[in-house]
Amino acid sequence: MPGGGRILLEEAYVLHRHPYRDSSLIVELLTCRHGRVAVVARGARRPRSRYRGVLEPFRPLLASWQGRGELATLGSVEAQPGAAVLPAPLLPHGFYLNELLLRFLHRNDPCEAVFHLYAGILRALAGMGSGARNGAENEAAVQRRLRIFEKRLLEAVGYGLMLEQDVTGAAIDAEGIYYYVPQQGLRRATAWPGKAPGRTQETTGTRAFLGRSLLDLAAETLDDVRSLRESRYLLRQALRELLGDRPLHSRRLLPVAMGKERKKPDREGEKL
């Protein structure tokens, strides 16, 4: 915290917690006006700590902290009353969001847009759990939310995808076939690689996307099954490019959250 300031009752979410010393925690917070902040919660692991049960992820908090340097000291924390809880089947999705934020955001770099984006998707996901338990319809709705979150997160950190024009500057044609070229954008192709659309091309490992899917993602209307699927591949490629080879651990938990028996992660899943 520059200047060793004292921050009072700032809107925040817990992204992650690590044990620290014998009885404390280091808590990674996503805050509204100060970005991602790491604070020490002294004594938080003691049985009667005032932080017990409060420093849980996915719950809107009002947090106070003070101190200089990399690690500030957490003061009082209040849970904001009446907030909906993320239902258990969606916890893996929540962990995924938190991991993305931890990997993308630098500490003490304010980004209000990301905070509101995150708060918004948590509210939306919490609202979904009350409906039909884990139905296919529900799962598609969750996936749509996740894709739009990923797209907007990339925009907020300055790596937004150019989804309305290709690398030559021509408008994306809904019927066209496009490849994603890292660091450049979308390049139009003349034909599908392999037989079926969306299949991995063995030789290059790249996928092709239908222009319609790209435009749907740009407009954030992913009701079409194919647009949703291709958006997932595209965003995965874009995220992988930025995150490097270190895999996102939380993806390993996602298959079961979709109500499927866990199988060996496919290579794609392992990589990102």
Next chain:
Amino acid sequence: MSHSALIRQLVEAFRCLPGVGPKSAQRMTYHLLERDREGARRLARALQEAAEGIGHCRECRTLCETETCSLCADPRRERSQLCIVESPSDVSAVEQSTSYRGLYFVLMGHLSPLDGIGPEEIGLDALAQRLDAGGIDEVILATNPTVEGEATAHYIAELARARGIRASRIACGVPFGGELEYLDAGTLSHAISGRRDI
């Protein structure tokens, strides 16, 4: 202050214990050396034997020096109920304070995706095999009521459900003898949403 090499070594060794800083480590060292040499030898032997001999129970993964722990080997235990807990100390907590008579499975942690702790790391493949082997009618999920504990419980519940085994979650709410007025908001809202008929 300078100590001799052996004393320094002992002080350093004590510091691996939780809550023991340089001051307490030095106090323990002097206590053993000045007043209780026999206790020191006993401690050394016990530490040596425990560190060498204690492994994990083949059935429930708790800490023990035999192949199966005494709980798993006890023929009087109810073998159709399996209580899933996070740590060996949770086993003793449940044993000491409840009338539970079934068996246990100790995860030695919980799912913590952001730390890279996934299903394999907490032995869920072994648990799945155990559920597959049959004989278990109910899985009682006694992981901690934290977000990670909930995620773990949900994951295991799915494993059980896929095999047609009943899964139940320990209740979470107002502590016995507590007062609503002083309860934190999270616990109280859990207690209200998890209310039951009387």
